[in-house]
Amino acid sequence: MGLRTVFTELVGIRHPIVSAPMGGAAGGELAAAVSNGGGLGLVGASRADAAWVADELAIVAARAEKPWGVGFLSWGAEVSAVERALEFEPAALMLGFGDPRPFLPAVRASGAVLLLQVTDMAEVEDALAVGADVLVVQGSESGGHGARQGRSTLTFVPAVLDRAGAVPVLAAGGIADGRGLAAVLALGAAGAMLGTRFQATPEATVNAAVHAAVAAATGADTERSSVLDIIRGAQWPRRWTARTLHHPALDRWRDRETELAQDDSAKRDYSDAVRRGEYPPEPIWAGEAIDNIDTVVPARELVETLAAEAEAALRRASGADELS
Numbered sequence: 346m347g348l349r350t351v352f353t354e355l356v357g358i359r360h361p362i363v364s365a366p367m368g369g370a371a372g373g374e375l376a377a378a379v380s381n382g383g384g385l386g387l388v389g390a391s392r393a394d395a396a397w398v399a400d401e402l403a404i405v406a407a408r409a410e411k412p413w414g415v416g417f418l419s420w421g422a423e424v425s426a427v428e429r430a431l432e433f434e435p436a437a438l439m440l441g442f443g444d445p446r447p448f449l450p451a452v453r454a455s456g457a458v459l460l461l462q463v464t465d466m467a468e469v470e471d472a473l474a475v476g477a478d479v480l481v482v483q484g485s486e487s488g489g490h491g492a493r494q495g496r497s498t499l500t501f502v503p504a505v506l507d508r509a510g511a512v513p514v515l516a517a518g519g520i521a522d523g524r525g526l527a528a529v530l531a532l533g534a535a536g537a538m539l540g541t542r543f544q545a546t547p548e549a550t551v552n553a554a555v556h557a558a559v560a561a562a563t564g565a566d567t568e569r570s571s572v573l574d575i576i577r578g579a580q581w582p583r584r585w586t587a588r589t590l591h592h593p594a595l596d597r598w599r600d601r602e603t604e605l606a607q608d609d610s611a612k613r614d615y616s617d618a619v620r621r622g623e624y625p626p627e628p629i630w631a632g633e634a635i636d637n638i639d640t641v642v643p644a645r646e647l648v649e650t651l652a653a654e655a656e657a658a659l660r661r662a663s664g665a666d667e668l669s
């Protein structure tokens with residue numbers, strides 16, 4: 346049957362599956378493996394400098410035999426790093442979390458497909474106004490950063506589809522298996538972006554403890570909060586919180602963010618605990634669909650499995666299995 350959509354045709358890929366540009370987890374190796382499996386692999390360049398970008402994109406450019414891309418954080422990335430990335434001729438460039446305008450002249454001049462990640466309706470309007478080629482519509486189930494007052498994927502995606510007209514929409518947040526991919530295709534999305542699921546691959550640049558924690562936890566073990574951003578001194582704007590696995594600092598400081606922001610000794614205690622190995626070096630960013638992840642699977646194989654599962658789910662939902 347195949348899962349051709351306007352997005353697969355636009356970017357020139359086989360499956361409507363995109364791996365999220367996860368800062369700290371998605372380097373060139375993961376992006377290349379996803380792309381070689383027929384999805385679109387995105388390097389998570391986050392706010393990295395041009396030197397990091399050049400190193401990771403050299404890896405993906407050498408290993409990927411098919412289209413690949415890269416993503417940056419609009420609130421913190423340097424225009425020079427984005428320009429360096431475009432020299433590697435990615436098929437797609439994703440921007441999210443902040444004003445994309447400073448980067449647009451370079452992206453437009455390059456011919457890369459522009460993906461803009463949106464977390465609320467105001468961001469949807471902005472993304473359409475600046476001419477996004479694709480909207481990545483992120484629901485609040487998602488792992489990592491997202492809207493403080495987010496909407497769930499199941500309701501947010503159709504609301505955006507009704508507004509987006511001909512602009513293709515990818516759904517992100519809470520999708521970790523083929524059933525989730527099938528569900529968002531049924532809503533009318535042109536594909537799905539998965540982050541947490543691709544974190545549990547050997548190609549993701551996370552350590553074994555993260556793999557084990559992601560495989561063991563359930564959605565109920567995740568929480569959306571600014572506490573861990575504040576306590577580790579991250580510069581993330583507060584309008585985006587992050588969904589992470591449980592952490593002792595969340596129990597200690599939940600609903601007391603303003604107080605925490607002024608408490609330098611709490612921040613020192615946190616970094617001391619990280620140094621002593623009592624806390625993980627970074628929070629473990631993970632989404633609610635983590636229930637559906639219990640194994641670490643090579644990324645290329647994962648893409649193929651997700652596509653096959655989604656096709657089967659859509660056949661099942663249409664009753665085609667019983668009829669054939």
Ligand SMILES: Cc1cc2nc3c(=O)[nH]c(=O)nc-3n(C[C@H](O)[C@H](O)[C@H](O)COP(=O)(O)O)c2cc1C
Pocket residue numbers: 365366367368369370389391416417418440441442462483486487488489490517518519520538539540541542544630631632633634
């Ligand atoms: C470990 C991790 C790191 C992430 N880092 C970024 C990032 O640097 N930039 C970004 O735009 N989104 C980032 N995200 C969010 C993803 O783009 C995406 O919206 C999210 O993973 C989708 O939800 P899911 O995790 O349920 O699949 C990250 C997500 C995770 C899980």
